[in-house]
Amino acid sequence: MSAVLxxxxxxxxxxxxxxxxxxxxAEKVFRLTADFQTPAHEFEDGVDxxxxxxxxxxGHHFTxxxxxxxxxGPAIAVIWGWLPAFLWVVLGTIFFAGIHDAGAVWASVRNRARSVGALTGEVVGARARSIFxxxxxxxxxxxxxVFAVVIAGLMMDFPSAVVPVWGAIVVALIIGQLIYRRIIGLGLVSLLGVLALYALIGIGPSVPVQMPAEVGFMPGNAIWILILFGYAAIASLLPVWMLLQPRDYINGLQLFIGLIILYGAIAVLNPEIVAPGINSNVPAGTPSLFPLLFVTIACGAISGFHGLVASGTTSKQLNSEKDVRFVGYFGAVGEGMLALGAILAATAGFASLGDWQAMYDAFGQGGVNAFVEGGAFIIHNGIGIPEATAATLLTVMAALFAGTTMDTGLRxxxxxxxxxxxxxxxxxxKKPAVATLxxxxxxxxxxxxAGADGSGGLIIWPLFGTTNQLLAGLTLLVVSVMLVRKGRPVGYTLVPLVFLVIVTVLALLAQLRSFYEAGNYFLLGLDIVVLIASVLVAMECAAALKRLRGEAQAAK
Structure with a gap:
């Protein structure tokens, strides 16, 4: 199979x-209008x-x-073959992620920019809100x-990425001032920001910053984790225009340029995808494709975390309700494009099937390493950029995106x-400083x-995929209830919702069995708590839908 095709x-x-x-x-379901006053105007405070x-x-929403x-996710999921991952990313982006992200922004904007969790109380009920x-x-x-662990690991493994990662923050602070104070136009600001960012990427390999393996009684990666949380705490309290917006915007431009470079190299090199379309020879211990594929690939197809961003920070900055389509739906498309690039790098960036199999010798292998190594191989052989520079470019891309997510996540x-x-x-x-602490x-x-290395978050990370996808389903439930209340078509959110709930509950049950067989009773108990909480919220939402339909029929 040709990667170009x-x-x-x-x-x-x-x-x-x-x-x-x-x-x-946008026109028939959400019925977006420019006449509606968004919370960004109604509650404008210059901070949130x-x-x-x-x-x-x-740029903020996407990054x-x-x-x-x-x-x-996609670079792990190709262990089942490139075809299932490709189909889920493309179809999931179009019919699941786009309406989920846009719907969450719209629902929040229509309810004073409340988060999807708080919104559940108004739309469904207080019990559902507390559980949600x-x-x-x-x-x-x-x-x-976990993202703090990921970023710290990247900086430990790739010292050449340290200067670009931290230098991007300085660039963002300067850009924030230029945009907010309208010193120069957005086009020139964008150009200068991208040039500065890529200059830092070029400088990075010449001035690598290596954290010692041990600093006193703490591992080096733990020091990075502490530094990252200190930075994120400060960033979460700053006005969004000062750091969050410009950092995310310039990273969004950087991603598109990085994707253009990767896609351009694929077009020139036209590599063959060495991985099988359907992998019938998966390593021992690999779980079944169904339903695990749909929780292994979350971001890039549909992700509950998107609903938190959409209803948490994005809805507070929306200038016009008409922008919901571009910011929400196209933001999901941008992520789908990144997931597609990850699939291509992780399946066509190897010289042979044997090399690919060596990378994917167990479930959970691949990931960022497959993306960086495979992408660097394609870029080097396609357009001649040195492999080390290409690897730094892709590493910085991954680290900057993880950093922007952590910034937003802590806020x-x-x-x-x-x-x-x-x-x-x-x-x-309610005080911002106290809430941040x-x-x-x-x-x-x-x-x-769980230890001095700061990686304790990895203990519960196996639950991320299922928890994340259940959250996406519950967000679609809240949006569906709002649509029913307004007498709008609801099938476009209910179909992805039903599919998500089915595959995610099946994945949770499969995890219950694996945790029990492994004797991991902590994750087993946590899995049960998440499952029960999600079922209770789903029942509350289903009851609300039934009640609203009954009221609508009685009114006819």
Missing amino acids: LLVVGLGAMGLGYLVYSKFI FVPTNRYVLW SVAGAAPIV MIVIFLLLLMVNA LQRYIFQEWGEIYDLAWM LAVGSCLILAFG
Whole structure:
């Protein structure tokens, strides 16, 4: 199979999805209008509520939801073959992720920019809200703790990426001032920012920064984790225009340039995909494709974390309700494009089937390493960029996306604590500094609770895929309830919702069995808690849907 053919089919399908399907959803289902006053204008405070140019906001939304997950998930899932991963990414982006992300933004904007968890209380009921917010908090805890480990590991393994990763923050601070104070136009700001970022990537290999393996009584990667959380705490308290928006925007541009380089190299080299379409010779211990494929690839097809970003930070910055389609749906398309690039790098970036099999000798192998090594191989052989430089480029791309997700994730966790303060009338918890300390403290307890290396978050990471996909299903439930209340077509959200609930519950049950057989009773208990909580919220939402349909019929 030619990688170019797969690239053209994938990009063409996603492009049609945005041009045709998202237009239909925006006009006939959500019925977006420019006349509605968005919360960014109604509650503008210059910190969290800031009306934002849709291109800048798209950059924030896209890079916040992308992280490393649309690279890691697809680059692991190709162990079952490239065809299932390709189909789930493309079809999931068009019919699942796009309407999920846009729907979450729309629902939040129509309800004073409340998070999807708090919104559940207004749309469904107080019991559902309480349970839902616990699931959300658990998911954010996983994301923040684990992404800190991922970034720290990348900086330990690739010292050439340290200067570009941290230098990008300085670039973002400068860009934020230039955009917010309108010193120069967005086009020139974008050009200067991209040039500065790529200059840092070029400098990186010449000035590698290697953290010692041990610093006192702590491993080097643990020091990086502490530094990252210190930075994220400060970033979560800064006005969004100062760091979050420009950092995400410039990273979004950097991603598209990186994808253009990767896609261009594929077009020139036209490599063959060496991995099988359907892998019938998977390594021992690999779980079945169904239902695990649909939770292994979350970001890049559909992800509940997107709903948290959409209803947490994105909805507070939306300038016009009409921007929901571009920011929400096209943000999902951007992530699908990244997932497609990860699939191609991880299946066509190897010289032979034997080399590919050596990388994928056990389930869970591949991931970022397969993306970086395979992508660097394609870029070097396609357009002649030195392999080390190409590897640095792709590593920085992965690290910057993980960093922007962590920035947004910690801010979202701060919002959760503040919303709990509002719900339970705890004035002290509503204070941003206190809520941030609680957010960071909970992450550090998880990270360092199991040892001094800070990798404690990895203990509960096996539950991320199922928890994340259940959250996506529950978000679609909330959006569906809103659509029924407004008398809008609901099938476009209910079909992906039913599919997600079925495959995710089956995956949770499969995990229950594997945790029990492995004697991992901690994860077994946590899995049961997540399953019960999700079923209870689903029952509450189903009851709300039934009640609303009954009211609608009685009114006829």
